[in-house]
Amino acid sequence: MIEQLTVLAKDDLPFPPSVEDFFLPAIYPWGEANSPWVTKFTVLIWLAVAALIAFFLLAYRKPKLVPTRGQWMAESVYGFARDNVAKEIIGHEGVRFAPYLATLFSFILLTNIFGIIPFIQISPMSHIAFPAFLAIISYVLYNAAGIKKHGFWRYLKSQTMPPAPKVLYPLLIPLEFFSNLVLRPFTLALRLFANMFAGHIILLVFTLSGFVLLASDNFFIKAMSPFAWLMAIILTLFELLVAVLQAYVFTLLTAVYVQTSIATDH
Amino acid sequence: MTDLAAVTGSLAAIGYGLAAIGPGIGIGLVFAAYIQATARQPESVGLTRTYLFLGFVLVEALALLGIAFGFVWAK
Numbered sequence: 001m002i003e004q005l006t007v008l009a010k011d012d013l014p015f016p017p018s019v020e021d022f023f024l025p026a027i028y029p030w031g032e033a034n035s036p037w038v039t040k041f042t043v044l045i046w047l048a049v050a051a052l053i054a055f056f057l058l059a060y061r062k063p064k065l066v067p068t069r070g071q072w073m074a075e076s077v078y079g080f081a082r083d084n085v086a087k088e089i090i091g092h093e094g095v096r097f098a099p100y101l102a103t104l105f106s107f108i109l110l111t112n113i114f115g116i117i118p119f120i121q122i123s124p125m126s127h128i129a130f131p132a133f134l135a136i137i138s139y140v141l142y143n144a145a146g147i148k149k150h151g152f153w154r155y156l157k158s159q160t161m162p163p164a165p166k167v168l169y170p171l172l173i174p175l176e177f178f179s180n181l182v183l184r185p186f187t188l189a190l191r192l193f194a195n196m197f198a199g200h201i202i203l204l205v206f207t208l209s210g211f212v213l214l215a216s217d218n219f220f221i222k223a224m225s226p227f228a229w230l231m232a233i234i235l236t237l238f239e240l241l242v243a244v245l246q247a248y249v250f251t252l253l254t255a256v257y258v259q260t261s262i263a264t265d266h
Numbered sequence: 267m268t269d270l271a272a273v274t275g276s277l278a279a280i281g282y283g284l285a286a287i288g289p290g291i292g293i294g295l296v297f298a299a300y301i302q303a304t305a306r307q308p309e310s311v312g313l314t315r316t317y318l319f320l321g322f323v324l325v326e327a328l329a330l331l332g333i334a335f336g337f338v339w340a341k
Contacts (some may be wrong), residue, residue: 253320
């Protein structure tokens with residue numbers, strides 16, 4: 001066993017891990033690098049969508065007064081998004097947005113958790129395209145909600161002109177415009193992307209460095225490799241925490257942005 | 267002029283280390299304030315938790331920008 005591992009380790013190990021480790025060979029056409037067609041991420045996204053649709057449909061096919069386990073899980077996910085996010089942040093108007101927030105939360109949570117499920121072990125969210133698209137959807141949603149409520153010019157005014165002395169406006173208006181209407185989708189996408197990206201890199205570092213240490217000729221360095229793998233296991237649990245937290249945070253921030261765009265003037 | 271000291275390879279790791287100082291202090295302050303608030307007023311624990319996460323992620327964004335740009339400008 002150890003012999004095999006050592007032989008494996010002496011092969012050209014991809015250490016240290018780099019950005020290239022995120023560009024896996026395509027599934028169709030098989031093995032092609034940088035393919036725009038079907039990759040592991042495509043499959044994972046479709047899998048996540050299918051699993052969520054199936055889960056919510058099955059859990060709610062025959063709703064019972066005393067919920068079964070599946071129904072209870074679906075209800076608590078939706079109840080969490082409605083009561084703890086939508087109602088708490090946006091208020092009573094927020095119930096309208098609860099379906100979107102619940103979908104967003106469960107989709108991000110599932111795709112994040114793909115990062116630590118054995119044999120999948122990479123999250124589609126570690127490619128900027130997927131978080132970026134989710135951020136665009138949220139961006140369009142909260143701007144549309146604000147424009148629908150206030151009208152275009154009043155919405156623009158409420159977003160860029162906070163109550164302040166007139167002297168400060170030349171400074172405030174560009175700043176508020178930049179932070180409220182330009183920067184928000186970027187940070188929203190980047191936060192999720194960077195967390196998943198960094199998480200995958202961290203797991204790669206510890207898993208691969210276990211093999212690198214094992215390939216050493218020095219016995220004492222060789223003996224260190226189980227500790228690297230132990231660290232990889234501990235950090236996998238840490239990644240579970242990050243996955244849940246980032247799904248929550250993305251949903252929370254979307255709700256906060258919706259709230260600021262539909263808030264009435266004080 | 268001869269070089270007294272030189273660094274080869276990417277400085278991205280050092281750059282990220284520097285970029286993480288500010289968010290590190292900031293996240294410390296956010297959680298310190300939350301702990302203090304709940305110690306003084308234990309019934310406010312649920313009330314302020316949302317704002318804890320909100321403050322935490324807004325500060326954390328700076329460190330994450332550091333990670334992203336470290337890779338962007340690594341070469």
